Amino acid sequence: MNTIQSFFQAVPELTDVALTLKAMSPIEIAVTVAAIGFAYVLISFVVKAVLLRVLRLLGLYTPRLYSWLPSVFPMWRSMYRMYMVVGRWKEVVFRFGRYSTAGFSSTLTTMTYLYTPSKILLGRVWWAGFGLIQPVGLTIQRHIMVYAMTGAGKTTWLITMLALWRGSACIIDPKGQITDALAQNDKRKWITFYPHEAERSAQWNPMDDIKSAMQREGKDAAVKWAQRLAESLVVTPAGSKSPFFSDTARGYLTALILHVLAEHEENEHTLPFVCELVTHGYRVYNSDGELETTPKEARILLGRLLLKNTAFSGAIAASASAFVNASGDTKSSLVATLQEQLKWLALPSVKHMLAKTTHPLADAKTRDDVVFSFVTPVLSLREELQPLFRLFTNFVSYTFEAVTPKKGQCLFIIDEVQAMGHNATLEVALPVARSYGLSVVAIAQDREGMKASYPKTYGSFEGNADVVLFMATNHPDNYNYISEALGKRTHIQRDPRSGNKSYRESAVMTPDQVKRFLSSDTGNLIAIRAGARALRLKIAPYFSELPVTAYTADPDHREAILRRISRLIFNPKSLFKRR
Numbered sequence: 001m002n003t004i005q006s007f008f009q010a011v012p013e014l015t016d017v018a019l020t021l022k023a024m025s026p027i028e029i030a031v032t033v034a035a036i037g038f039a040y041v042l043i044s045f046v047v048k049a050v051l052l053r054v055l056r057l058l059g060l061y062t063p064r065l066y067s068w069l070p071s072v073f074p075m076w077r078s079m080y081r082m083y084m085v086v087g088r089w090k091e092v093v094f095r096f097g098r099y100s101t102a103g104f105s106s107t108l109t110t111m112t113y114l115y116t117p118s119k120i121l122l123g124r125v126w127w128a129g130f131g132l133i134q135p136v137g138l139t140i141q142r143h144i145m146v147y148a149m150t151g152a153g154k155t156t157w158l159i160t161m162l163a164l165w166r167g168s169a170c171i172i173d174p175k176g177q178i179t180d181a182l183a184q185n186d187k188r189k190w191i192t193f194y195p196h197e198a199e200r201s202a203q204w205n206p207m208d209d210i211k212s213a214m215q216r217e218g219k220d221a222a223v224k225w226a227q228r229l230a231e232s233l234v235v236t237p238a239g240s241k242s243p244f245f246s247d248t249a250r251g252y253l254t255a256l257i258l259h260v261l262a263e264h265e266e267n268e269h270t271l272p273f274v275c276e277l278v279t280h281g282y283r284v285y286n287s288d289g290e291l292e293t294t295p296k297e298a299r300i301l302l303g304r305l306l307l308k309n310t311a312f313s314g315a316i317a318a319s320a321s322a323f324v325n326a327s328g329d330t331k332s333s334l335v336a337t338l339q340e341q342l343k344w345l346a347l348p349s350v351k352h353m354l355a356k357t358t359h360p361l362a363d364a365k366t367r368d369d370v371v372f373s374f375v376t377p378v379l380s381l382r383e384e385l386q387p388l389f390r391l392f393t394n395f396v397s398y399t400f401e402a403v404t405p406k407k408g409q410c411l412f413i414i415d416e417v418q419a420m421g422h423n424a425t426l427e428v429a430l431p432v433a434r435s436y437g438l439s440v441v442a443i444a445q446d447r448e449g450m451k452a453s454y455p456k457t458y459g460s461f462e463g464n465a466d467v468v469l470f471m472a473t474n475h476p477d478n479y480n481y482i483s484e485a486l487g488k489r490t491h492i493q494r495d496p497r498s499g500n501k502s503y504r505e506s507a508v509m510t511p512d513q514v515k516r517f518l519s520s521d522t523g524n525l526i527a528i529r530a531g532a533r534a535l536r537l538k539i540a541p542y543f544s545e546l547p548v549t550a551y552t553a554d555p556d557h558r559e560a561i562l563r564r565i566s567r568l569i570f571n572p573k574s575l576f577k578r579r
Contacts, residue, residue: 052133059548059563060570063135063164063540067116077112084109102487102508105533113138113535120144120411120439121161122469122527123537124545131523131538135545138467138529143430143440145465147447151520152472154443156541156557158413161441163542163550167368170361170396171413172389176375178413181542181551183373185574191359192373193392195385198352206395207269208357210261213402223315226257228398228425232391233271234341235421248322249338253278255306255320262311271354275345277302278338299335344384361399365437368408372396382419390420397429400436409439417442417461418449427457431464446475468528471539472520479514483507485528486514548574 024032048069055061095101107127115121115137125132148154159181162169168188173179183190194201210225230253236246256274264273281298282305285291293301303324309316323334344350363370374392381389393414400410412433417426433440442461444450450458462468470482486508493502509517517524517536527535542550543557548567552574553559559567567574 049133056133056544057560057562059559059566061545062547062550063115063121063160063545064117066133066135067114077114080108081112084112099490099492099503100488100505102489103533104486104508104536109533110136110535110537115164117164117166120441121164121540122467122535123157123525123540126524126536126538135540136535136537140434140439140466142434142464142466142530143442144467144469145461146441146443146469146471147445147473147478148443148469148471149445149473149475149520152518153520153523153539153541154471155415156543157471157525157539158415158441158443159542159551160540160545162371162411162413163546165411167408167410168364168370169411169413170364170372171374171411172381172393172415173373173375173413174378174381174416174419177554179373179375181554183371184552185550185571186371188369188371190371190373191363192375193353194349195347195353195374195376195388196349196380198349201349201353203353203356203358204361204392205270205354205357206391207257207261207271209361209395209399210257211269212360212362216402220312220315222258222261223254223312225398226254226261228394229257229391230254232394232425233387234338235387235390245333245337246341248326248334249341251319252323252334253338253342255316255323258312258316258319259306259309262309262316263305270351270356272345272351275342278342341387344387347384350385350388361396362403364396364410365400365403366405366407378416378419381416386420390423393420393423394425397425397433397436397438400433400438401429406437408437409434410437412438412440413443414440415443416445418444418453420453422453427454427460430461446473447477447481448475451477466530470518470526470528472518472522474515476511479511479518482514482518482526482528483509483511486526486534 052061052066052069055065091101107125110125111132111134113122113136115135119137119139122136122138125134125136146154155175155177159178162171162178163182163186171178179190179192183192191202192200193204206229210222210229213221213225227250230250234246234250234253236243253274256277260269260274260277281295281300281302282293283291283298284293284301303320306320307317307324323331326334345354359370359372361372364372374389376385376389396412414426420426429438430440430442447458450461454461470478473479488505488507491504491506493504494500495502514526518526523539523541525537525539527537529535541557543554543559547570548559548563549571553564553567
């Protein structure tokens with residue numbers, strides 16, 4: 001007792017507090033405590049919001065910071081999740097089958113999906129048409145499908161997501177905007193392929209991947225990988241009633257790849273050299289350097305050598321026989337089919353890129369600090385370089401399936417996914433990619449484009465995804481689908497006089513409402529999730545969500561004066577104009 005009295009005497013303010021509390025009733029004490037608690041929460045919230053807002057204006061904010069800062073009431077999300085579980089149970093038991101219960105997730109529900117570095121950033125919390133600072137993220141178990149028209153903010157969102165991703169990545173970057181924004185400032189090592197710019201491109205030889213497979217799995221693994229390479233290069237045209245020509249050409253290309261590996265020197269183990277054999281065959285020159293064989297004789301000579309080659313347990317002869325033994329118009333059509341589908345290999349810059357391997361694709365799985373970026377114009381992806389686009393996509397998938405050591409997940413961003421046309425390998429790999437270490441983000445402009453490339457299975461890209469993101473769209477197929485996917489809701493009204501109930505059913509969003517909600521000037525996006533309500537979110541563009549130290553300034557997005565001052569202080573090297 002003496003100790004307590006001494007303590008209160010040493011701190012007279014506590015004596016005053018004790019006397020004040022003694023004079024108050026229990027209800028008054030409870031009200032006072034509640035008021036103090038509310039004031040604490042309000043002041044803490046305001047301080048945190050102002051601090052984050054100031055950091056955003058200065059270009060020193062990152063979405064990671066939000067989860068690092070102490071929460072005003074750290075347990076509220078856990079408690080609210082319990083409420084969500086109970087609410088879902090009540091809805092399933094008491095409302096399913098009686099009412100339509102569709103609708104967007106509430107703002108508080110959306111806020112429970114707080115972005116942390118272990119998740120993929122989707123956007124910011126949407127509330128009453130405004131974007132709150134809190135970032136929203138999800139843990140991905142399968143893949144993400146994204147639909148966004150040109151100018152929707154898709155690329156700026158991708159830059160933010162990739163910058164925050166912890167781990168390696170492979171990206172198809174049609175405009176090079178992602179690479180230009182991040183490569184200079186990112187701590188990861190960037191290996192960038194420029195198929196049209198030999199002087200600045202990294203190099204990758206797919207036949208080196210075959211040789212790596214032989215080292216891992218044994219010599220005969222070359223047959224499987226050569227077939228995969230041929231399947232990536234020679235496709236059956238859409239609507240073809242007879243796959244004979246493409247199948248036979250594919251088999252012959254497989255034989256040529258194996259033959260080159262078995263009989264030719266190391267420096268000739270390249271796809272451009274294989275293409276030369278397809279075009280010219282084995283030409284014979286006399287002692288004066290003059291050509292003695294005709295094109296037909298050169299191809300016949302090559303064919304005979306393929307049929308005699310017993311390497312790889314006779315796989316070369318078996319693969320080449322149908323092509324070599326064809327004659328007349330059939331043979332001419334087979335040769336034309338193969339030459340037409342390989343003509344892109346004659347491009348000088350492509351020859352340089354495919355001449356050797358500077359960094360193996362396996363690094364993307366065995367390391368967590370590399371980014372492989374494939375940069376080429378959109379028209380090239382859709383036209384002359386479509387086979388290379390498909391080849392890169394496929395070999396990333398094959399590599400992750402075959403290579404065992406794994407260091408974290410690798411993010412695989414495939415922009416303009418419909419541009420490569422129908423790709424059976426991607427179709428098969430997508431549902432299981434994550435188990436191999438790949439978290440895939442596939443992006444297309446509209447559902448009609450996906451239907452054209454995957455007429456029978458386009459729905460699986462959406463149906464098997466963890467989340468389908470829709471950004472600005474003016475395509476009927478997009479906004480009609482969203483409206484239907486969002487579903488309908490039953491509104492219950494009670495007559496105040498009679499007490500009778502009336503029921504009215506309406507769409508969560510009509511197609512016209514979807515189109516206007518996703519207008520490009522709103523920055524809105526809709527995330528349709530598997531087995532859960534859809535989310536309304538705000539796009540998180542890198543030039544407002546990332547610190548100025550994380551990206552290079554973009555002349556198309558003029559920075560505010562405060563961010564430019566911060567860039568001058570903290571990241572002056574990024575002031576240089578982009579390529």
